[in-house]
Amino acid sequence: MDPRIREHAEIIADHSVDLQEGDNVVVLGPPEAADLVTALHEVVGDYGANPLALDSNSRFSRAFLRAREDDFETPEHELALIEETDVYIAIRADRNVTEASDVSPETNAAHSQAKQPILDERLSKRWCLTQFPAPANAQLAELSTEAYENFVWDAINKDWDAVREHQAQMVEILDPADEVRIVSGDTTDVTMSVAGNPTLNDYGEKNLPGGEVFTAPVPDSVEGEVLFDKPLYHQGREVTDVYLQFEDGQVVDHSAEKNEEVLTEVLETDEGARYLGELGIGMNRDIDRFTYNMLFDEKMGDTVHMAVGRAYGDTVGEDNEQNQSAVHVDMIVDMAEDSRIEVDGEVVQRDGTFRFEE
Numbered sequence: 001m002d003p004r005i006r007e008h009a010e011i012i013a014d015h016s017v018d019l020q021e022g023d024n025v026v027v028l029g030p031p032e033a034a035d036l037v038t039a040l041h042e043v044v045g046d047y048g049a050n051p052l053a054l055d056s057n058s059r060f061s062r063a064f065l066r067a068r069e070d071d072f073e074t075p076e077h078e079l080a081l082i083e084e085t086d087v088y089i090a091i092r093a094d095r096n097v098t099e100a101s102d103v104s105p106e107t108n109a110a111h112s113q114a115k116q117p118i119l120d121e122r123l124s125k126r127w128c129l130t131q132f133p134a135p136a137n138a139q140l141a142e143l144s145t146e147a148y149e150n151f152v153w154d155a156i157n158k159d160w161d162a163v164r165e166h167q168a169q170m171v172e173i174l175d176p177a178d179e180v181r182i183v184s185g186d187t188t189d190v191t192m193s194v195a196g197n198p199t200l201n202d203y204g205e206k207n208l209p210g211g212e213v214f215t216a217p218v219p220d221s222v223e224g225e226v227l228f229d230k231p232l233y234h235q236g237r238e239v240t241d242v243y244l245q246f247e248d249g250q251v252v253d254h255s256a257e258k259n260e261e262v263l264t265e266v267l268e269t270d271e272g273a274r275y276l277g278e279l280g281i282g283m284n285r286d287i288d289r290f291t292y293n294m295l296f297d298e299k300m301g302d303t304v305h306m307a308v309g310r311a312y313g314d315t316v317g318e319d320n321e322q323n324q325s326a327v328h329v330d331m332i333v334d335m336a337e338d339s340r341i342e343v344d345g346e347v348v349q350r351d352g353t354f355r356f357e358e
Contacts, residue, residue: 001035004153008130009039013047015160016128016205017087021048024084028054029091033132036091049087056090058099065103065111072114079118088127092295093134101236105265108235112269112326119326123313130156130208131295140233141291148291155209155287155296163210164203167283169356170213170348175199177343180217180279182226182304184339190224190246192217192279196317202299211284211299216311219275219323220249226306230332233292237262242331244308250274251308267308272325277311280304280330281341281349294330302336302352 013019025044029037037053044051082088100108131137131152138148174180178195182188197216204210228242241257251274256263267273285301298305309325316322335341341349348355 001039002149004149004157005035005039006042007157008036008153009043011157011160011204012040012089012128012130012208013043016130016208017089017126019044019047019049019087023047023049023086025049025051025087025089026054026081026085027051027089027091028056029089029132030056030058030093030095030134032093032095032134032136033091036093036130036132040089058094058096062100062103065100065107069104069107070110072111074114074117078115079121082118082121082125085125088122088125090127090129091132092129092137092293093132094136094140095134097136097140097233097292098236103235105235105262109265109269109326116326128206128208129295131293137291137293141289141293143291151289151291152296155211155284155299156204158204158209158286160204160210163284164201167201167203167211167213170281170283170354171199171201173343173348174213174215174281179344181342182279182333182335182339183342184227184229184333184335187227187229187243188225188333188339190222190226192223192276193221194218194279196320197315198317200312200315207295207299209284209287209296209299211287211301212280212282212305214278214280214315216315216320216323217276217279218249219311219321222246222249222276226331226333228306228331229334230290230297230303231292232263232329232331233294234262234266234329238292239263246276249276266327266329269309269327270325272323273309273327275308275323275325276306277309277323277325277328278305278307278315278330280306282332294332297332298330300332302334303332304335304341305330305332307331 245253282303309327
């Protein structure tokens with residue numbers, strides 16, 4: 001086994017989920033990630049915890065969704081499992097990245113709504129979402145398998161304390177702020193209030209890799225328009241040039257150059273899906289290329305991402321409203337050229353360079 005796999009597993013256990021003796025651990029992973037699932041079982045054994053492996057084969061879920069199509073109910077047995085779980089580790093790795101492309105957006109939306117209670121329970125646990133470098137993901141990234149392995153493990157197996165210290169400089173700027181403005185070219189100019197909402201420093205805990213700072217906008221405060229010039233890969237489909245227009249926080253107009261119907265179904269999932277649940281600033285310059293994998297792409301340096309749908313509870317102040325939705329869909333704006341981030345009227349990043357880096 002590649003020693004980087006064992007290192008990956010140890011970072012998850014020690015850094016990301018703070019594994020403890022006696023923990024009940026669920027490891028969700030597809031067959032393509034079997035080496036990492038195996039390494040995690042070794043590490044869990046070293047810690048004296050109790051692992052349970054679940055298969056996330058995308059063929060299984062596709063078969064179920066196409067057979068059922070609608071009228072979903074919350075699977076109570078799955079909810080009961082998560083309720084008894086201390087640590088939840090989800091591993092992404094694909095055999096076919098378009099396996100779910102012939103499942104209708106309506107079916108996906110209905111299934112997400114039915115599983116909302118499970119998501120709520122899972123997010124209350126110690127959890128980590130990570131990536132194993134499978135060949136299909138390498139192909140989507142237009143890399144050889146070896147090059148993609150190097151890309152993934154260079155982004156994951158690193159000094160996360162140093163990342164935390166670097167990103168803390170942006171947290172200090174954004175955490176006490178009232179208003180943020182994002183401008184990019186003549187296609188994006190959007191403002192939002194973040195007053196009273198904490199800014200979090202993502203240094204490889206719940207998401208591995210980390211490399212962003214993020215918060216939640218006040219739901220009804222978002223005004224303006226955004227062109228997300230990096231593609232969105234959602235439900236096995238590529239959605240390009242997503243355009244959103246906001247008034248009083250709500251998406252009032254939208255379009256996409258390709259697969260607009262996928263975007264429409266996301267926005268129609270529920271009422272909260274038309275509001276922003278997250279503003280994130282990518283700061284990980286070791287992630288230096290777009291790979292059609294949001295776990296990595298949203299962390300790229302010189303980018304900003306915004307998510308329609310659910311806001312994470314930790315990013316919402318106790319006196320503020322948390323946007324609720326069954327979806328959380330991130331989309332990316334390239335901020336490398338002709339762009340700026342303003343915080344309370346002051347430019348804190350221009351063309352990808354933060355003021356503390358000048």
